Amino acid sequence: xxxxxxxxxxxxxFGAVAAISDISFAVKAGETVALLGPSGCGKTTILRxxxxxxxxxxxxxxxxxxxxxxxxxxxxNVGLLFQxxxxxxxxxxxxxxxxxLRHRGAAAKTIPARVREMLELVxxxxxxxxxxxxxxxxxxxxxxxxxxxxxxxTLVLLDEPLSALDAKLRHDLRAELKQxxxxxxxxxxxxxxxxxxxxxLGERVFVMSRGALMQIGSPNDVYWRPHSRFxxxxxxxxxxxxxxxxxxxxxxxxxxxxxxxxxxLDAADRPAGPASLCIRPEGVEIWGGPxxxxxxxxxxxxxDVVPLGxxxxxxxxxxxxxxxxxxxxxxxxxxxxPGMSVSVSLSPDAIVLFPPAA
Amino acid sequence: xxxxxRRARTEDRLAGVCVAGVIGLGLLFLIGPLxxxxxMAFDARNYLGPxxxxxxxxxxxxKLFRQDEVASSLETSLILAGATTLLSTSAGxxxxxxxxxxxxxxxxxxxxxxxxxxxxxPVVIGFGLLIFLSQFGLLQGLxxxxxxxxVISLPYAIRASLASLNGFDASLPxxxxxxxxxxxxxxxxxxxxxxxTGIVTGAIFAFAISMDDVSVSLFLSGPDATPLPVTLISNxxxxxxxxxxxxxxxxxxxxxxLIVLLDRMVGFDRVIGQxxxxx
Numbered sequence: 001x002x003x004x005x006x007x008x009x010x011x012x013x014f015g016a017v018a019a020i021s022d023i024s025f026a027v028k029a030g031e032t033v034a035l036l037g038p039s040g041c042g043k044t045t046i047l048r049x050x051x052x053x054x055x056x057x058x059x060x061x062x063x064x065x066x067x068x069x070x071x072x073x074x075x076x077n078v079g080l081l082f083q084x085x086x087x088x089x090x091x092x093x094x095x096x097x098x099x100x101l102r103h104r105g106a107a108a109k110t111i112p113a114r115v116r117e118m119l120e121l122v123x124x125x126x127x128x129x130x131x132x133x134x135x136x137x138x139x140x141x142x143x144x145x146x147x148x149x150x151x152x153x154t155l156v157l158l159d160e161p162l163s164a165l166d167a168k169l170r171h172d173l174r175a176e177l178k179q180x181x182x183x184x185x186x187x188x189x190x191x192x193x194x195x196x197x198x199x200x201l202g203e204r205v206f207v208m209s210r211g212a213l214m215q216i217g218s219p220n221d222v223y224w225r226p227h228s229r230f231x232x233x234x235x236x237x238x239x240x241x242x243x244x245x246x247x248x249x250x251x252x253x254x255x256x257x258x259x260x261x262x263x264x265l266d267a268a269d270r271p272a273g274p275a276s277l278c279i280r281p282e283g284v285e286i287w288g289g290p291x292x293x294x295x296x297x298x299x300x301x302x303x304d305v306v307p308l309g310x311x312x313x314x315x316x317x318x319x320x321x322x323x324x325x326x327x328x329x330x331x332x333x334x335x336x337x338p339g340m341s342v343s344v345s346l347s348p349d350a351i352v353l354f355p356p357a358a
Numbered sequence: 359x360x361x362x363x364r365r366a367r368t369e370d371r372l373a374g375v376c377v378a379g380v381i382g383l384g385l386l387f388l389i390g391p392l393x394x395x396x397x398m399a400f401d402a403r404n405y406l407g408p409x410x411x412x413x414x415x416x417x418x419x420x421k422l423f424r425q426d427e428v429a430s431s432l433e434t435s436l437i438l439a440g441a442t443t444l445l446s447t448s449a450g451x452x453x454x455x456x457x458x459x460x461x462x463x464x465x466x467x468x469x470x471x472x473x474x475x476x477x478x479x480p481v482v483i484g485f486g487l488l489i490f491l492s493q494f495g496l497l498q499g500l501x502x503x504x505x506x507x508x509v510i511s512l513p514y515a516i517r518a519s520l521a522s523l524n525g526f527d528a529s530l531p532x533x534x535x536x537x538x539x540x541x542x543x544x545x546x547x548x549x550x551x552x553x554x555t556g557i558v559t560g561a562i563f564a565f566a567i568s569m570d571d572v573s574v575s576l577f578l579s580g581p582d583a584t585p586l587p588v589t590l591i592s593n594x595x596x597x598x599x600x601x602x603x604x605x606x607x608x609x610x611x612x613x614x615x616l617i618v619l620l621d622r623m624v625g626f627d628r629v630i631g632q633x634x635x636x637x
Contacts, residue, residue, distance in 0.1 A: 051532075051536055052535075052536075053532060053535075072535070072540075072541075073532070073535040073536045074535050074536070074537075074538045074539055074540055078536060079536070080532075080533070080536045082529050082532075082533060084527070084529065086527060086529040086530050086532070086533040087533075088530060088533070088534075088548055089552065090551050090552060099534065099537050099539075099547075100537035100538055103534075103537055103538035103539045103543060104537070104538040105538075147537070151537065151538065
């Protein structure tokens with residue numbers, strides 16, 4: 001597999017502000033990558049650098065092996081789905097889709113057929129003669145996607161593709177978008193601040209913060225195996241505990257919380273001594289009622305139960321003082337009630353240890 | 359249950375009467391002089407007599423066209439207004455495009471400087487330009503008038519273009535470029551059609567200001583180039599007759615014609631109201 005997009009030590013400043021510094025990565029041809037980070041982390045700058053709206057201060061960007069230095073947006077073959085779609089309001093849907101074909105020098109005879117094909121792909125053919133302002137947000141997005149893909153770009157950039165849509169539509173379109181990108185088979189970079197969007201669309205997720213890449217990995221990698229506190233916190237809710245890692249002479253590793261309780265670990269992947277434990281709510285199990293809890297589990301009392309649709313969050317106040325949040329499938333039958341006495345256990349494979357908090 | 363007939367409160371009725379009165383007065387002062395001018399232009403008498411005129415005639419119009427200086431200054435005015443419109447509109451649109459993103463240092467200062475003729479009295483502009491240009495021996499005749507008219511019409515052209523660029527989505531030309539259009543193609547196929555109404559509005563303002571201006575032109579006109587309003591005023595000084603009413607009627611007719619044409623071409627509602635496409 002050749003690299004479709006490659007950044008080698010790319011930096012960009014705006015005035016006194018470093019938007020991105022020394023960024024290097026490679027995206028394989030045909031791959032869909034999600035660039036994830038909070039607003040202002042530099043992900044939009046990366047997108048604009050790839051599209052050619054900005055030029056890097058240092059470093060090299062190559063697309064399909066070609067150095068992009070100094071090339072204008074129209075001298076690259078990059079498709080871009082704008083956050084607010086940027087459909088041309090004075091043109092019909094069909095004219096919008098044809099725009100790229102006309103300007104990229106497609107033979108005039110082939111354009112109507114290609115426009116038709118693209119509009120059929122996004123199921124918008126019956127709206128071909130409408131103006132964009134007569135379309136709903138979801139329809140506009142599909143037209144924008146058809147326009148971006150019509151010229152068969154080697155690379156498609158999607159800027160917050162779903163954020164302008166309401167929650168229900170977002171769900172449906174996410175699946176559709178994924179299928180479309182797979183059907184077209186082009187390399188895609190999705191820029192988003194939404195973890196769910198990034199994890200569901202990206203085969204790999206690039207997590208960014210303050211102009212730097214924090215971690216690159218599969219969606220499950222960055223979620224369950226964060227390399228830094230930032231990634232752990234940014235990817236979703238986490239429980240943090242301060243304590244120490246101990247390894248028994250027999251090789252059994254344990255984490256002992258500062259407040260006294262302890263939990264077994266799979267392996268000691270860092271030297272014994274002070275450490276922070278990080279665990280997602282899904283890795284925390286609640287034991288109550290007739291089931292015997294594993295020996296030595298911390299015990300507590302249910303403080304609150306928050307149903308979130310498919311899952312529910314159970315907040316447990318441990319007798320040792322800390323609070324821990326667990327997530328479990330939201331079935332009505334076995335719901336714990338506030339005030340119940342329970343014990344919790346931490347799944348060893350869901351635990352990540354970090355150096356102690358400063 | 360019966361509803362008693364309620365009378366409006368006295369103060370509300372009083373307010374209603376006042377509003378109606380103000381609107382009536384406004385209309386009277388706006389339209390009254392126009393009607394009066396119109397009637398007087400067709401007055402058959404050779405002097406300014408009491409209304410209504412006993413008979414109608416076109417003799418003021420014939421007299422107007424017999425005056426050589428009127429015909430030549432109408433020509434001057436049309437050339438001047440045409441050139442002012444062309445230059446001021448293109449320069450104004452270009453300035454607005456540069457100013458709207460504020461992407462260069464001092465953009466605010468540049469904008470203030472461009473718009474400053476709006477607050478400087480035209481007499482000061484006219485006098486200042488006259489002194490400035492004659493000190494350095496620059497520009498005579500028509501070009502000198504053109505310079506003055508550009509100064510006073512440019513702020514309107516810039517403002518009109520800025521207004522339509524306000525709310526213009528800057529990602530639209532970017533989308534065009536990413537789709538393969540060069541900067542120039544993106545401008546002609548995307549930016550210009552979307553800000554067209556502002557540019558047309560600016561052009562109308564520039565033309566009207568140039569055709570109408572007296573105070574700046576008074577200073578800058580010379581024997582070889584005198585725009586129509588200046589000629590009419592000096593004629594009126596020399597001998598007060600109704601050729602000026604005839605000229606006014608012709609100007610009104612031209613205005614109406616222009617408005618009808620614009621309405622046919624771009625839609626008048628777009629020029630004065632509503633304004634732009636928005637996304």
